[in-house]
Amino acid sequence: MSEAIKTFFSPSVLGPEIFYGSSVALFLIGLYMVLVKKNLVKIAIGLTFIESGVNLFLISIGYVWGKTAPILNKTLMMGTPSKEVVDPVPQALVLTAIVIGVAVTAMALSIVIVIHDKYGTLNISKIKELKW
Amino acid sequence: MMKLLYFIGCFSGGALLAFLLGSFSPLLKKFITFLAVILGAVLFATMGTSTYQLSLLFGNQVIFGIDTLTQFMVWMTLGIAFIVSLVLWSHSELSPTFFALFLLNVLGTVLIFMSRDIVSFFFSWELMSWTAFGMILSDGWEKKRSAAVKYFMWSAAGAYMVLIGFSILFAATSAIRFENIVMSVGRVSHGWLITAIAFLVAGFGVKAAMMPFHVWAPDAYSESPHPFTGFFSGILSKTGVYGIFIAFFYLAARLEAVPMLRVHGTSIFGYIMVWIGAITAFGASLIAVHQEYGKKLLAWSSVSQLGYIIFAFGIADSLGMTGALSHALAHALFKALLFTILAGVIMRTGTDHMASLGGLIKRMPLSFIFAVVGGLALAGIPMTIGFTSKWIIYEAGINGGYIFPTTLIFAASTAAFLYYYRFVYSIFLGPLHEEHQNVKEVPATYWISYILLAIPIFYFGLYPGKLVGIISTILQSYNLPALTTYTATSVTTPLGTFNGMVVGLGFGAALIVGLIVYFIGGRVRKAASQTDKYLAGEVVTNEFELHYSVDFYRFLERKLSWLLKISAQKFYEFIGELIRFVADINRKMFFCGNGQAYLYYMTIVLTILILSIWRIKP
Amino acid sequence: MNAVGLNITWIIFMPILVIIIGLFYLGAARKITARIQNRYGPPIYQNIIDVIKLFSKKNPTNHGVMFSLGPVMAFSGMLISLLFIPIGNKALLSFNGDIIVLLYLLVIAPLGMALGVGEGGNPMGTIGIARALTLMLGYEVVLVISIISVILYTGSASFMEIIKMQSGGVGHWFIWPLFLSALAMDMALQGMLGEKPFDQPVAPHEVASGPMVEFGGKYLGLLQLYHAIGIVVETGIFVNLFLGGGTLFWWFVKSFAVFFVALLINAVMPRFRIGQAFAFFWTYPAAIGLIGLILVAILK
Amino acid sequence: MVSPILLIAIPLFMAFSVPIWGLISKKLPKLVPFFTFAITTAILVSLLPTLFSGQQGFNLTSVTIAGIKPPYGINLTFGPASAFFALIIQLVALAASLYLFEYEPPEPAEKFYMLFILVVLGATGMVLTGDIFNMFVFLEITSISSYALTAINKTGHSAEAGFKYLLLGSLGSTLFLLGIALLYGSLRTLNMAQLSLYIHQGHLDPKVLMAVVVLFIVGLGVEAELLPLNGWVPDAYEAAPIPVVSILSGVVAKAGLYALARVLYTIIGIETGVLNLLLIFGILTLLSGELSALRQKDIRRLLAYSSIGQMGLIILALGGGNSPMAMVGGLFQAFNHAIAKGLMFLALGIMAAGFNKWDMESLAGVGKAKPYTTFLFTIGLLSTLGLPLFSGFWSKFLIIFGLVHSGQVVYAALALIGSVIEVVYFARLLGYLYGKDPSEELLNSTLESKKGFALLGMTFLAAFVILIGVYPDFITNFILGGTAELVYKSFYISSILGGI
């Protein structure tokens, strides 16, 4: 089963473009939500979409087909680690970025709650008391 | 080095002390100001002609130097500053800030004349500009705001034009000292040189109230604190004149070399300045004729007189330069005198609305006498310094062949009689108003300052050669053409001669003859009362308005309305409207308040930039 | 030494002579005007009688020190101007000042009078002064244009130089080459002399003789003297600039001829309104003068 | 051993220990920011002498973290530029923290202080770090704390402003992250020196490089208040509490500016033509900011727009980087702007204290009601206008000279037109402040004498303004060093990587 999946996702079939493509797709979906949707919550979700797209892009940079996770164990210590594991740095980056993304989303949603309390609406085009 | 620091420290320390201690005692602020000016003058006297270096920016040496021109201008400045500080003894109501800013202003003005490099020049220039603004505001009230803002805006615009001119010169020559710029100005291309000098002249022209950059001047002069106005109009405008002199001196020789710019035997800049000066003088004096407020009238008159100076600078030969510099001094003296007198009148009566004044000769005879003296100089009557300088300017204009501008200048001078008579008549002559029956003469500080100002006015009028001598020395030290045909009492130009002493003695003798004839005539009867006038047998009471002073030259105004309608003010107001419109559009577009719109802008910028990447060739 | 002594004597006697001749001018003016109007007219020395009478009047009203000083200053100012204009090839003081100096000396007199009138405080007097100054703004421009064209033509602003250049007979007078300038200046002269159609400042029917309204007795006497000198000086400028000066006799003949032209115009013309007069000066005479000036500038 | 790490470590510790202090005494958390910044400022000042040694006249130290040397480990760089910006941040933060002594923050107060310290911490981290991803992290720390601080009032306005800020800020930082990803994907390193070296050696496709530039400019432009990305600025400045505003303009914006300068100058390099972009962005930001302020009635918004204009001027100066003069002017202006704007906002806070109306009409005549505060405000204002005797004069002078020197006369002229507009609205503002009589309400508001500590902090800033205005050489060495560090890539690279 895992072999089948492996084959299906192998570069010979789809290539690494699938990751880039889907990250761009995520980014664009997020952008669409952010730019078109009027609901604050949807906009917040759009932001997370964009973030996910960027995160996917980041991690797919470092992914090398057929290598293992960058966890040092005895097997790896025997050979040359750099040739057998994927690049560990993007993974670390993505972990950090995800955490940050969560924080931003939480922040956004908490502000949305306040806005809903005070304005009674979530429509972004009605929330413009501060202007000019 | 140390002397310069003492000099700067004297003024800035005085300013600090006046600011800090002034709120405790009004006497202290006046005393400190007075002392600082005197001390500064003493220090300056000990400095002689020398050069000082200060390490200021990035360890660069900025240069302050004193030469004959500097001495001339600085003594003028310190003299008028002394007059102002003297007059200020009677003005406790002004805030300590005013006194502090006044000292800083004097310092800035003096440093302008002393600076020998771009950095220190611009530093002093800006210092002088903003302190003057502060002074307008420190005395400030509701209605003065617009005048102050207008002044500040224009002086900033002027300063920035100067800055651009200087920075072009710097970029082209990599030198900040004037002497180095002169040495390497040959490397500058013609285009840049013309741009630089255009910016410089326009920038200095703002300060010298050159049309069409004059619109700030009447308002600012008339709204500035009354004792200070004489300094403001007499000296601060001269910094612009000085700047034009400097710009021309350092760059004109280079411009002369450009053949396509030569018109009428001189560079086209000179020609343009002659015309601008003439139009400024003529237009401003026509406007001055129709003013209803004394300060406004004198302010427009200042603009007009500065037009004479610009006119003379444009001619730029020995006569023109001499005329310009001597008129700079003349204008400083008589305008300071007239503004100080007006300050006294305002102090005593509380208004400068000419129709509300009148008949003050009965209560303030001294002020009247000196108003006549100042007016004689303003109108350019022989025996006063005003004639000496104007005469040289006329001769320069005719001698240089600038016939039409000279005609305009003459007309401006005639218009000066018109507004001057209106000024002195409406304020001092005519019937005395009921509410001014108990007005007192100005205090001693005032009339001492009148006398101090009147002495040089007459001295240089009777000894025109002395004035020309001073200026010739200055011009010779700059290797400029100088007028050399003069004796102590007379000046000779290619066209004619003027002997101040002969005119003075002759007029004195004529006056004696006139008085003898007068006393032959026997006794006179004093008028029974103020209303003892011929009014077709009618008797009027004091309440009846007999003071002919509103719309004094109505008939003239009617005939000239087409000319007076042309207004730079309206043009600038249109520009201002336009800018406000653009500002509002900008504000409502980029800061519309909708968070999503901001994201749109971000996306658009991102898209445009990303798309523009494809244009990059690898 | 002798020449200097003569000069000083001349300087002292000249004014007296000019005053008397000026008063005769005024008398002649009245006589001529009367004859034009088919009247007999007063004797030609009538103005001398008037002056004597005016100085003999008692207790004219005085409104203050400046009021008294005004006519004195007017008289003295005219007197000093007189010394700066060469009369009959006699230079007097005119080596010490040129035409422009004279132009500004000429201003002292009206200014003094204006200050005196001002202290008189009569609104009609002030209106007269305002009119006079407006008129002055009008004709001064024309005058200056003409004078500049003469200076441009000769290259000198000194009277004696200009007169010297015109020596050698009628054909050398500048009125021929500078005809347009001379014409413009003559128009300006009409305003300067205050003859009709430019007598708005003193118009007796409108402002009760304008500036003179409060002056009586010796004040008026001084002003009469001032006026008498003024006529000689003002016509003298024209004579010196355009008619080539001349010996004493011919100088006064020419001067009177110039005045006579003004008188003829005066006798037959009504009065302009002040605005019209001002506008007139800035249109036709100024245009004529400018054309003349341009011609000089081109031909020179 | 004093190490630059302490500049980050101490605030981090203090920030999270605020609740503990709160347990001891309710009043103690108030003091924590001040003491934190006092300590960090002291550390910074004690570190300054090490900067000015060595052959070039200045020195750049690289501090490794956890013992792994760059380019493999994360490092902090402590050079003149970093130290200069750190100094700006610490000075403003110190003055603002003094203001907090008499300030009643919105509840929960402890979190307010915590976030307050975190913003400064993040900004300090941004200017000190030598690793680009680390910079992203610190950027996020700064910006998330700023969102929270902006919205902390819990009013509708503050929430709205906070949300707008969050929208733009998070999208911007995501784009920044994307740029980092592109760089890492191409060059496989995150160390800035290494990146700089590789780019300099031409290992990067120019198109990718430009894409990275675009992403960085747009990403960091949100913090640096570039034109179309600055919609949040006036709103946040209007809605946030005054100490936060001074921090936003003096600290956050400067950190964003530093990041932009560091990334574009050191990593990308000016030879790639980024300067034109900066010039265009700069001039548009400048003109838009000044024009928007022209008819503004609310003083907070006015200052916000003015702040935008000033940032535009700095960006413009950075765009004139062909001439070191403009660059020096830009950095100098960054310093002046931070100090002066911080001063103005703090003074404004006292002017409107106990009164809470911020439009010109209500505050008219405050010069008579609260003379000393208004005096300090005026000093900041005059410095912003670039008038002599105040520090702003020198920076504006240098910027214009530098711009013209680098051939950008038109930009210089446009910038000066913007300055004239600035003069107009500030002069009008001064007219209001001094020209009228104060209203009854204003006279009855909180006295300025009750705000002694805040005034102390502001006096401290004002003293800096005047000191530098009178004697600019007090700080110019520092700025020259900073300029050199930013512009001379080889020096930076060799200092970090130990020679090439």
Next chain:
Amino acid sequence: MTKAKPPKGLKGWAQGRSLWMLHFCTGCGAIEMPPTMTSRYDMERFGITPMATPRQADLLLITGYLTVKTLKRVIRSYEQMPEPKYVVGFGSCTVNGGMYWDSYNTIKRLDLYLPIDLYIAGCMPRPEAIIDGFTELIEGIKKGKFDGWIRYKENLEYYKRNQAMVMDIRKWSLDAELAERIWNEVQEERRKRFERATVKHVYELAERIPEGLPK
């Protein structure tokens, strides 16, 4: 105190030969003046010219009847003239009221209020008569015969009292103090007379005829 005398000799001659007149064109005499001044009779032969203001004038012409209202202005103008000054009355109206003898608002005898130097009789006098009168005036002035202004000064109180009978002199007199005093006296007198007034007295008062003649 030496008594003032009219000028003689050169002064008198000049004064006579140069009479500047201020003509108060109150009645039909005004019609007779233009022919006298213009081509036919040409008064300017004698140096007589019209002047616009009393300050410059020597001669005050009252050319016809005077109402009380006009009288005030005439007095004011007369007092403003410099000395020596002469007054000439034209026609019978100035002598005794003429055809206005019973008018309620004209004055009948001008010499009660102003010192008249010369009357020219007639209703109205023709230009020939006027010329004749002026010639006599000129000759008289040359000889120092006319001294009206001196009489006016010496009998000022008398004239003022007479004037006070018909008008409020306080406002119209140059010498304000004297006018005030006389006015108060006259009013006091009047009040007393009203207190003991009968109908007959009231009629008398209404006629308002002053008593006595100047010495």
